[in-house]
Amino acid sequence: MSGATDTYLTIDNVSKIFGPRLTMGERIVRGAMRKPPPPSLTAVSRVSLTLAKGQTLGLVGESGCGKSTLGRVIAGIYAPSSGAVTVDGQKVMEDGRKITTAVQTVFQDPFASLDPRMKVGDAVAEGPIAHGIVSRAESRAHVEKWFSRVGLDPTLAGRYPHQFSGGQRQRIAIARALAMNPKLLICDEPVASLDVSIQAQVINLFLELRRELNLTCVFISHDLSVVRHVSDRVAVMYLGRIVELGETRQVFTRPTHPYTAALLDSVPRIAAEGEVLMEVKPISGEIPSPLNPPPGCHFTPRCPRATAECSARIPPLRSIAPGQSAACHHAEAQMAEPERAEV
């Protein structure tokens, strides 16, 4: 796991700022009235990290913290507002255009990402043909190969998305991404809308393909137990910033950021033996608006450890223990807490 030194994915000081969501009419009216532009939203703020080949990075945090936006920047779907992403030494984007097929994405809702009027086999063949990975003549065999690899009967390639169950559609989405021969796979909540028993099937498929293809992965999920299971390293996000980054077991058993600890406390869990039923300990308050985040450390209003320093100064992401960093002024105190059971 550690010891792998060849950096494969580099995210260098990436930010993504969204302009205000305005209709054309609103824009014109505001312009005519000389109103100041409404505030823009920093969805991802100065994120830097690296990932070695064959590793999986888990990206966790509550909704709106910027997981999908960061995933899309890495995948070259969004251009970063500043900073850059390189995969295997190659830039993912140049002049606002994606210039590589080495990064592919699997989204949460395959129904939304599959064209309802296109046969699923054609959906899988489309990308590889367009990018010259296979010729039109070879595409049929290519589709059959990937259908089999994701556990789908290749004779179903002529059907439409609505003829499949949620779990099968997610297999199709995985086949479509892998048919592009990616080196880096971004999975954005790939099992979130699936039932528990189907979730396990899709996670197993992911584990199997990842090993066989030696894929490097970014796995986004709000489900901490799923992330614990599939990732080597994990990044915890809060309001656009990475607040903790480290080796998964360490982060989950000995968090060094109070938000990570609080998040772990919020998860209802069944202990491995089914013995202990943990009582959840809720975090107080709600996530503040990203349009107007609290100054200093964004977690200050909800943090049980907050001091005056916390709202005065943004805590930088710094190394707290070998293989583990946190963005917190009081990370050492958090780390001194007793080790906790795994989720």
Place this chain on the structure above:
Amino acid sequence: MTAVLEVRDLRTEFFTAAGTVRAVNDVSFSLDEGEIIGLVGESGSGKSVTGFSLLGLIDAPGRITGGSVRLNGSELVGMSRGELRRRRGREIAMIFQDPIATLNPLLTIGQQMGLALSAHERLSPKATEDRCTEALERVGIPSARARLKSYPHEFSGGMRQRVAIAIALLHRPKVIVADEPTTALDVSIQAQIVTEMKMLAREFGVAMIWISHDLAVVSGIASRILVMYAGRIVETGTAAEVLRNPIHPYTRGLLDSMPHATRPGEMLRQIPGSMPSMLSLPPGCAFAPRCPRADAACTAVPELVQQGGRSWRCVHPLTQPDHEGATA
């Protein structure tokens, strides 16, 4: 303990063009005063239809086709719509996954709560405002009196769910059916609401049926668990017993397939296949096509066995409780 709700052999069917959907099939359970039970199962297993049936909220093409639901001793099945409406809200109330679907976007929260109150009580405007304010305060909504003038979209998802809970509690019903009330919320908000609901249930002496697809969430709030599969309750018991010693192979399969049951990075112990369509259930035990213990004995629908505070529908149970309810 006295039962506030007794459900016997409840059967709800939908008569669709494609055929008859047996959404709820011979469901029996009882709920004691102040008790919280969890109803778990995968999507499509019949949890919501069970919940709707308890409130008499089944519309065409669906119908309750059999069984009995007794609330505080009165039979709800066959009761007139008017009578049912009089009891809904006052004796039994429901909370849904997405409160935006039940809140009217055009009315302020205060107006909606006022309407809900006036359905069963006559109060002066001042008394109405006081009651609504108090109800919102109890569910942890800050500056409650001022928020009465807000519209649903001005609340966060968590706050909206709190409003729905406040409305459900307005008439201090005996029973609340909560259908996936935290599924759409973030874990931190889920943890807050689960904790508050537990407290409110105790304070009000309200009994609750907490419906969820998530065994872990349910085990955090319910003292007893009902596991549902393809329209039938296949196992019941105290939360601790069901998690520690599941009797039904489906429950065992669910627990085993969760990530925590396997060492990180290793293949999960998945249940093969998927739940059958309710339009074409296999004969006999509906879990048979996925069950590692299935054999010829499973081709008849397994009888409900009750023993030591637990019950199950399986001819090859994994363990059997003794008469005190302890399992080997």
